[in-house]
Amino acid sequence: MYLEFFGLKSPPFRLTAHPDFFFSGAGRGALLDALLYAVTSGEGLIKVTGEVGAGKTMLCRMLLERLPSYVVAIFLPNPVLSEDELLLTLADELKIQFHSDRASQKIRLIEETLIAKYAAGRQVVLIVDEAHAMPQGTLELIRLLSNLDSGHQKLLQIVLFGQLELDEILQQDQLRALRERVSYSLAVPVLNSAEVADYLACRLFAAGHHGNAIFTPVAVKHIAEVAQGLSRRVNLLADKAMLAAFSEHSTLVTLKHAKLAERECEYAAPISIERYWLALLLVLTFAISVGAWHFLSSNSAASSEKVANSVRVTALTSTSASHVHSSSSENAMGELILQSRARIKAAEASSITVLVSKIPSQKSEQLKSLITEINQLIGPGRVIIYPTKINGVSAWGVLAGLYPDRQRAQTVKNRLQQKLRGTQVQTIGVLRSEMLLPRD
Numbered sequence: 461m462y463l464e465f466f467g468l469k470s471p472p473f474r475l476t477a478h479p480d481f482f483f484s485g486a487g488r489g490a491l492l493d494a495l496l497y498a499v500t501s502g503e504g505l506i507k508v509t510g511e512v513g514a515g516k517t518m519l520c521r522m523l524l525e526r527l528p529s530y531v532v533a534i535f536l537p538n539p540v541l542s543e544d545e546l547l548l549t550l551a552d553e554l555k556i557q558f559h560s561d562r563a564s565q566k567i568r569l570i571e572e573t574l575i576a577k578y579a580a581g582r583q584v585v586l587i588v589d590e591a592h593a594m595p596q597g598t599l600e601l602i603r604l605l606s607n608l609d610s611g612h613q614k615l616l617q618i619v620l621f622g623q624l625e626l627d628e629i630l631q632q633d634q635l636r637a638l639r640e641r642v643s644y645s646l647a648v649p650v651l652n653s654a655e656v657a658d659y660l661a662c663r664l665f666a667a668g669h670h671g672n673a674i675f676t677p678v679a680v681k682h683i684a685e686v687a688q689g690l691s692r693r694v695n696l697l698a699d700k701a702m703l704a705a706f707s708e709h710s711t712l713v714t715l716k717h718a719k720l721a722e723r724e725c726e727y728a729a730p731i732s733i734e735r736y737w738l739a740l741l742l743v744l745t746f747a748i749s750v751g752a753w754h755f756l757s758s759n760s761a762a763s764s765e766k767v768a769n770s771v772r773v774t775a776l777t778s779t780s781a782s783h784v785h786s787s788s789s790e791n792a793m794g795e796l797i798l799q800s801r802a803r804i805k806a807a808e809a810s811s812i813t814v815l816v817s818k819i820p821s822q823k824s825e826q827l828k829s830l831i832t833e834i835n836q837l838i839g840p841g842r843v844i845i846y847p848t849k850i851n852g853v854s855a856w857g858v859l860a861g862l863y864p865d866r867q868r869a870q871t872v873k874n875r876l877q878q879k880l881r882g883t884q885v886q887t888i889g890v891l892r893s894e895m896l897l898p899r900d
Contacts, residue, residue, distance in 0.1 A: 461703065461706065462703055462705075463667075465711075466669065466674060466711070467668065467669060467670075468668045469668030470666075470667045472664050472666065472699075473663060473694075473696070473698045473699040474695070475695055475696075477520070479521060479522055479525045481666045481667075482518060482522050483515075483658070483659050483662045483663070483691070485655055486651050486658075488515065488519065488648070491508075492519060492523065494646060495508070495619065495646065496523065496527070498617075498643065499523070499583075499585050499617050500527075500528060500531070500583070502617065503644060504606055504614040504617065505606045505618045505620070505638075505641045505642050505643055506617070507591075507620045507622070507630075507642045507646065508619065508620065508621045508622070508646045509621075509623065509624055509626050509645075509647055510623070510649075511623070511624060511690055512692075513691065514649070514689075514690055514691060516589070516622075517589060518691070519621070520535075520587060520589050520621050523587065523619070524587065530581055530583060531583045531584075532554075532577065532583065533585050534549075534587065535587050535589070536549065536588045537590070538589075538590070539589065539590055539591055539598070540593050540594070540595070541594070542595065542597070543601045546601055547567070547570070551569075551570070554573045554574075556570065556573055567605070570605075570608075571608050574608060574615035574616055577615075578610050583617065584615070584616050584617070585616070585618070586617070587619045588618070588620050590622060590623075591620035591621055591622035592623045592625040592626040593622075596629075596632075599635060599638055600638065602620075603637055606638075607641075624850065624851060625851065628851075630642070631882050636881070639882075645890070647890055647891070647893045648893065649894070650688065650689025651684065651691065652689065653680065655689075656684035656687070657675075657680045657684075659691065660694070660698055663698075674705075674712065674713055675701070675713045676712055676713065676715065678714070678715045678718075679701065679713050679714055679717065679718040682715055683697045683701065683718050683721075686718075686725075696721075696725055697718065697721045697725055699721075700725060701713045701717040701720070702717075703721075704716075704717040704720040704721060796831075796843070796845060797845065800844040800845050801846070803862065804844065804846060804888065804895065807888045809889030810889060811862050811887065811889075812863045812864070812865060812866050812885060812886070812887060812888075813844070813861060813862050813869065813886055813887070813891070814860040814869050814872050814873045814876065814884070814885055815857065815858075815859055815884045815885075815886045816830065816859065816860050816876060816882075817830060817858050817883075818855045818857050818858070819855055819856050820850060820853055821847075821855055821856060827845075827858070831843050831858065833879065833880070834858070834876070834880075837875055837876055838860060838861065838872055838876065842860060843858065843859070843860065843861075844858075844859040844860075844861070844862070845857065846895045847895070847896040848894050849894075857891070857895070860872055860876060860883070870885055
């Protein structure tokens with residue numbers, strides 16, 4: 461409706477994943493390159509997760525678009541299949557005729573076909589979208605298929621795209637064998653305000669816009685806050701904001717239009733993470749001030765009753781603080797948060813770490829207990845925590861140290877796994893996409 465008014469040739473913010481509108485910023489281009497490398501180098505099983513609307517489907521489409529010609533791609537947009545249905549789907553794609561109802565015989569025929577493809581210089585990749593919806597039995601079949609190899613490399617590359625629930629599903633004991641076969645675990649990052657501005661400009665350029673900026677900076681900032689960095693929400697908000705501007709014959713999309721779009725989409729603007737950190741620092745400052753005041757009052761010529769009250773208040777403050785190393789240090793958790801943030805900022809993207817767990821923020825005692833246990837297993841001073849989310853719920857990610865190479869990180873992982881299951885070796889660059897750290 462507004463295309464001619466804004467000088468556009470096609471809708472800039474349609475929700476269908478069209479390769480011409482791929483945004484390579486915000487780490488997405490690097491993520492696509494990593495996927496292409498992992499698939500073509502025969503790395504086996506690859507997992508890609510992200511929030512709903514973060515851009516997983518677009519990344520999936522781009523992977524299909526960019527795969528070399530020697531790669532045979534089998535795409536499953538709907539993974540809600542039984543084990544037998546998955547085998548039949550693979551048979552259809554690979555032109556196989558089954559002559560037995562036995563699953564073992566079907567898998568054997570698939571393996572023989574994959575060996576023939578490999579001998580002919582072809583590579584087969586199975587790409588599954590919405591993998592979090594796949595039944596557990598079918599996921600177990602995925603594990604069996606991932607075992608097929610030529611002796612030199614995997615015969616079937618498998619890429620699982622899914623929502624964050626996929627990570628939780630793979631943490632189940634029944635699927636630990638599949639979890640251990642994941643060679644690459646990648647995350648689709650959300651967009652910050654600056655990246656939303658670049659994203660909007662990229663989409664508009666792809667749609668034919670070559671003039672001045674259409675969205676004002678304050679409109680972009682508001683859309684970024686409301687969308688929470690999710691590209692699908694950005695698309696919906698931007699489209700409705702442009703429609704609001706068009707209805708007023710305005711060639712600029714202003715804050716007013718962005719707010720109208722927000723009202724129509726019924727998205728609630730969240731509290732920014734910067735405000736969260738500011739509030740946390742204020743609480744810590746207050747706690748330290750209270751402790752200092754009581755220390756001074758306990759050394760003054762006050763009455764013994766005031767001293768007793770001071771001790772009781774100090775004890776209460778000390779208990780309420782989520783400390784790590786000492787129960788008498790009321791701001792120890794705050795110090796760990798700030799130290800962790802500094803270490804993460806200073807770390808190279810290629811730095812290797814061990815992801816131990818993610819714990820909901822309200823479970824402070826569980827977090828404290830885990831940190832203590834890590835300190836006992838690998839020594840104190842190596843824990844790093846960062847704010848993140850699990851299914852939209854605030855949580856703390858817990859890391860065990862930073863290492864220059866995977867060998868050292870793997871040694872630590874092996875030590876931790878004696879008591880703590882589900883640990884993963886990761887790079888800081890991959891984890892940064894899920895960290896809710898304030899941007900300077």
